[in-house]
Amino acid sequence: MVIHDIQDAARILAEGGVVAFPTETVYGLGADALNAEAIAKVYALKGRPANNPLIVHVASIEMARSVTSQWSETADKLAQAFWPGPLTIVVPRHERVPEIVTGGGETVALRMPAHEMARGLIETFGRPIVGPSANASGSISPTLAAHVTQSLGEGVPVLDGGPCERGIESTVVRVDQSSVSILRLGVIGRDEIARVVPVVDAPAQNAGDPLPSPGMLTRHYAPRTPTRVVEAGDVAGVLAEHPRAALISITPTNLPGSIAMPADASSYARRLYAALREADAMDADLILVERPGGIGPIWDAVRDRLCRASADH
Ligand code: TXA
Ligand code: MG
Numbered sequence: 001m002v003i004h005d006i007q008d009a010a011r012i013l014a015e016g017g018v019v020a021f022p023t024e025t026v027y028g029l030g031a032d033a034l035n036a037e038a039i040a041k042v043y044a045l046k047g048r049p050a051n052n053p054l055i056v057h058v059a060s061i062e063m064a065r066s067v068t069s070q071w072s073e074t075a076d077k078l079a080q081a082f083w084p085g086p087l088t089i090v091v092p093r094h095e096r097v098p099e100i101v102t103g104g105g106e107t108v109a110l111r112m113p114a115h116e117m118a119r120g121l122i123e124t125f126g127r128p129i130v131g132p133s134a135n136a137s138g139s140i141s142p143t144l145a146a147h148v149t150q151s152l153g154e155g156v157p158v159l160d161g162g163p164c165e166r167g168i169e170s171t172v173v174r175v176d177q178s179s180v181s182i183l184r185l186g187v188i189g190r191d192e193i194a195r196v197v198p199v200v201d202a203p204a205q206n207a208g209d210p211l212p213s214p215g216m217l218t219r220h221y222a223p224r225t226p227t228r229v230v231e232a233g234d235v236a237g238v239l240a241e242h243p244r245a246a247l248i249s250i251t252p253t254n255l256p257g258s259i260a261m262p263a264d265a266s267s268y269a270r271r272l273y274a275a276l277r278e279a280d281a282m283d284a285d286l287i288l289v290e291r292p293g294g295i296g297p298i299w300d301a302v303r304d305r306l307c308r309a310s311a312d313h
Contacts, residue, residue, distance in 0.1 A: 002145050002160045006117065009159045010124040018042055020134040020148045021121050022161025023113040025086050025169050025186070026141040026273070027148050028057065028131025029156070030121070033067065036098040039130055043100070045152055048137040053103035054130040055088050055111050055170075059122035064110045067128055069094045074175050074197050081196045083112040084119060086170040087188050101130060111170055117161040133169060134158070140221055140280075140309070143167050143273045150277070167270035168301055174202075185304045187269065189297020219311040221273070223280035227287040227310040229303075235290050242286045246279035249290035257282055265298035272302060276309060 003009060003019075012019045013030060016038045021030045029046065031038040033056045043050060058064045061079050065071045068091040075091050093101075093108040102108050113119060113131075122129055133141035135151040142148045145160040171186030173193065181202040182190060193199050225246070230238055232251055239245055239255070247258040250268070259275045262268050279287040289306055292299060 001154055001157050002149070003157050004160055006120045006124050006159065009121050009157070012157060013038075013121075013125045013129060018045060018156065020142075020145070020152070020156055020158040021118055021129075021131065022145070022159060022164060023057075023115045023118045023131065024164060025113075025166045026143055026164055027134040027145065027158070028055075028113075028118070028129075029134040029148075029152070030057075030129040030131050032125070033057075033101060033128040033130045034096060034098065036100050039098060039100050042130060042132060045156065046132060046135070046137045048132065050100070051103045052137075053105060053107075053109060054101050054132050055109040055172075056097070056101060056128045057118065057122060057131045058110060058112050058128045059119045060112070063122070063128055064089075064112070067094050067097050067108055067110065068092055072175060072178075074178050074180065077196050078173070078175070078180070078193070079112070082188060082193075084114040085112070085188070086114070086166055086186050087111065087193075088170045088172040088184075090172065090174040090183065107174070109172060115161055115164075117159060121159065138220055138222060140223060140273050140276050141169060143270070147273070147277065163270070165270065166266075167272055168305055171301075173199075176200075185297070185301040187266075187298050187301060189300065192297070218308060220308040221276075221305050222309045222311070223276050223287055225280050225284055225287045227276075227289065229289045229291045229306045229310045232290050232293070235288065238286075238288055242288065244284050245286040245288045246282040246284035247288050247290070248275050248279055250292060251290060257284060261292075265294055265296055265302070268292060268294075269298050269302050272305065
């Protein structure tokens with residue numbers, strides 16, 4: 001069910017309900033970040049594993065400070081430089097944040113979205129809200145209100161804010177002392193962050209270690225149809241073997257069932273998830289994606305998502 005009024009959406013949150021909301025990256029599934037019962041509904045609707053923590057969305061740095069036990073100078077520099085915007089900052093959790101938000105962990109992920117409707121909703125509600133991408137766990141994130149309904153059903157109210165401008169999820173960084181490490185690639189790249197605070201590599205994982213960011217499982221953002229990403233030069237060969245494939249490519253083709261992608265990074269990212277959904281709806285036996293070769297943080301994030309979309313089950 002699509003709604004247009006921020007007041008209506010805020011009322012649903014105040015009643016302990018769930019409402020999807022637009023951000024500049026993807027649509028989020030909102031609930032009161034301090035209400036454990038409301039948050040349980042978010043996990044249930046998404047079918048999300050309980051150990052995968054949620055991002056808490058705030059409308060001000062003051063609100064961010066209210067949900068962390070340590071707002072360091074490093075966190076503050078990042079927020080001053082990149083908020084509102086697609087950067088999520090992982091900091092120590094304040095005890096008033098229910099454990100269900102943080103997957104039982106001692107850190108909390110915070111982000112101030114750039115979309116005016118998102119901030120308007122948080123301000124009207126007056127408290128922070130959780131916002132995982134508003135899709136069933138593991139599947140493609142929604143970049144239109146209609147995608148939310150396709151993924152989660154008519155029962156979930158969606159505040160319609162139009163198409164998401166960025167199209168892929170926020171960059172996630174963890175703050176450790178005076179440096180940060182990148183847990184999820186996004187449109188804000190390492191070099192841009194390194195101009196503000198030192199960036200170190202995330203510590204190597206040993207078997208059995210708790211996951212640094214449980215959402216970073218390999219298979220994610222995935223269509224139902226098997227998906228393969230190949231170099232431009234290999235597209236024709238794979239198509240010869242899979243004549244019923246749906247092709248997503250920048251290189252123009254006149255094949256029926258092919259989706260033409262824009263050549264610039266921002267436009268490609270904005271279009272990516274909708275293109276994967278369209279290809280998934282074509283009844284093809286394979287989604288074939290021509291691997292984009294561009295250089296820069298947005299292309300890196302796009303290739304990261306394509307890699308996860310095409311990973312084995
Ligand atoms: O752009 C976005 O970030 C969107 C919009 C709606 O804001 N939200 C989003 O949420 O992508 P979600 O839940 O789909 O992805 C959140 C990611 C997951 O990979 C999760 O594991 C990680 O952030 N995360 C959340 N809390 C964390 C924490 N305390 N420590 C490490 N990783 C965390
Ligand atoms: Mg997600």
